[in-house]
Amino acid sequence: MSAHGAAIPMTSRASRPLTGEAHVPGDKSISHRSLILGALSVGETRVTGLLEGQDVLDTAKAMRAFGAQVEKTGDTWHVHGVGVGGFAEPGSVIDCGNSGTGVRLIMGAMATSPITATFTGDASLNKRPMARVTDPLALFGARAYGRSGGRLPMTIIGAADPRPVRYTVPVPSAQVKSAVLLAGLNAPGETVVIEREATRDHSERMLAGFGATISTEVTDEGRIITLQGRPELKPQTIIVPRDPSSAAFPVCAALIVEGSDVLVPNIGLNPTRAGLFFTLQEMGADLTFENMREEGGEPVADLRARFSPDLKGIEVPAERAASMIDEYPVLSVVAAFAEGRTHMPGVKELRVKESDRIEAMATGLRAAGVTVEDGEDWWTVHGLGHGNVPGGVTAATHIDHRIAMSFLVLGLATQAPMTVDDGSPIATSFPIFEGLMGALGAQITRG
Ligand SMILES: O=C(O)C1=C[C@@H](OP(=O)(O)O)[C@@H](O)[C@H](O)C1
Numbered sequence: 001m002s003a004h005g006a007a008i009p010m011t012s013r014a015s016r017p018l019t020g021e022a023h024v025p026g027d028k029s030i031s032h033r034s035l036i037l038g039a040l041s042v043g044e045t046r047v048t049g050l051l052e053g054q055d056v057l058d059t060a061k062a063m064r065a066f067g068a069q070v071e072k073t074g075d076t077w078h079v080h081g082v083g084v085g086g087f088a089e090p091g092s093v094i095d096c097g098n099s100g101t102g103v104r105l106i107m108g109a110m111a112t113s114p115i116t117a118t119f120t121g122d123a124s125l126n127k128r129p130m131a132r133v134t135d136p137l138a139l140f141g142a143r144a145y146g147r148s149g150g151r152l153p154m155t156i157i158g159a160a161d162p163r164p165v166r167y168t169v170p171v172p173s174a175q176v177k178s179a180v181l182l183a184g185l186n187a188p189g190e191t192v193v194i195e196r197e198a199t200r201d202h203s204e205r206m207l208a209g210f211g212a213t214i215s216t217e218v219t220d221e222g223r224i225i226t227l228q229g230r231p232e233l234k235p236q237t238i239i240v241p242r243d244p245s246s247a248a249f250p251v252c253a254a255l256i257v258e259g260s261d262v263l264v265p266n267i268g269l270n271p272t273r274a275g276l277f278f279t280l281q282e283m284g285a286d287l288t289f290e291n292m293r294e295e296g297g298e299p300v301a302d303l304r305a306r307f308s309p310d311l312k313g314i315e316v317p318a319e320r321a322a323s324m325i326d327e328y329p330v331l332s333v334v335a336a337f338a339e340g341r342t343h344m345p346g347v348k349e350l351r352v353k354e355s356d357r358i359e360a361m362a363t364g365l366r367a368a369g370v371t372v373e374d375g376e377d378w379w380t381v382h383g384l385g386h387g388n389v390p391g392g393v394t395a396a397t398h399i400d401h402r403i404a405m406s407f408l409v410l411g412l413a414t415q416a417p418m419t420v421d422d423g424s425p426i427a428t429s430f431p432i433f434e435g436l437m438g439a440l441g442a443q444i445t446r447g
């Protein structure tokens, strides 16, 4: 990562048709949760298809620091858990690198045990807000001491005598919801989390899979999730589905590069994650779901994306934002090649990701010749249509993998090449991006 190592500039240029199959890595959200819930169960959890991106490797390292055994043999990750309430106090600082999901979920998982841990991250993570997690953890009885503004590095003193909580999540965030649920595991009685807008539900599904008693009631108030504390979690065998957020990059690249036809097999289409694909279809994308099936209780399909010369700008419904929150940067790239305006409201959360993603994309797109307007919680891209996006500039990626990959996709169809100042963060979520895109025919080079 650039925070720790040298920056890796990368350049993409107009490419011949992209063709073939893109086997993207395992789902990042499900990978983190497999390791954490494996560490909190008694016995051996086996995980295949785990994303071996730096974010997830940092979570694996953290689970070892809390006393679990985590190792890989062949294609399988083995997690020997210590049970709910069994975490040991780490002997050194927990470095979660670039990962908001890692640090927030692990804080939740340790906050109701009588141990103390100090967390840090890279220059990007250390700027991100943590009070959204430490506020509800304080209700359980945990104490947090961080830098001003609730930033990392931060020490959490876990509650010795935790109380269960009832908490309404004030921002649409699966990380906050999950941190509260994980803390609730070691509190006696019922912990209740209420979310007004549905966010990704992998924690709820996986907690049920590990044998916790958890239910979700959909009401006018929102989704009311009730978890019984102090279960004995049973180890599981987990096959991690492939990540729709990573699939977004080859899919969007195929839509904008003339003559392309790309198959992206085995992508999880959990409705709390699949918003981008429906949005692209509404824009007129030639994107189809083939071989629709169910695997491990999740809808799965092979995505086929073909060059789409007649994309139209649309209004993206605000209520869809949570189901595609990580995909807005690459959606803004597709929007640049559409005719007309694409308006994206209800996306304030984009400002507190690895970077301020509205600012980062708007700045690079404007430099590349695209008109972008933005406000606190919305942005609008004025599309130029296929073949009309100038490009020819260097975009700053701000230690943000999704910004780096989005501008590299942009450059595959701009008039002049696009360079990113640092592609190294791509390894946090999609370590095989360069090779996978290159095998499809994408012209992406270092330098
Ligand atoms: O729970 C998760 O695994 C994630 C939740 C989302 O973050 P927020 O909870 O901050 O919206 C998302 O952006 C992130 O990539 C992964």
Ligand SMILES: C=C(OP(=O)(O)O)C(=O)O
Binding pocket: 098, 099, 100, 101, 102, 326, 353, 354, 402, 429
């Ligand atoms: C926001 C993201 O991740 P995290 O919050 O885990 O850093 C992401 O992967 O786009």
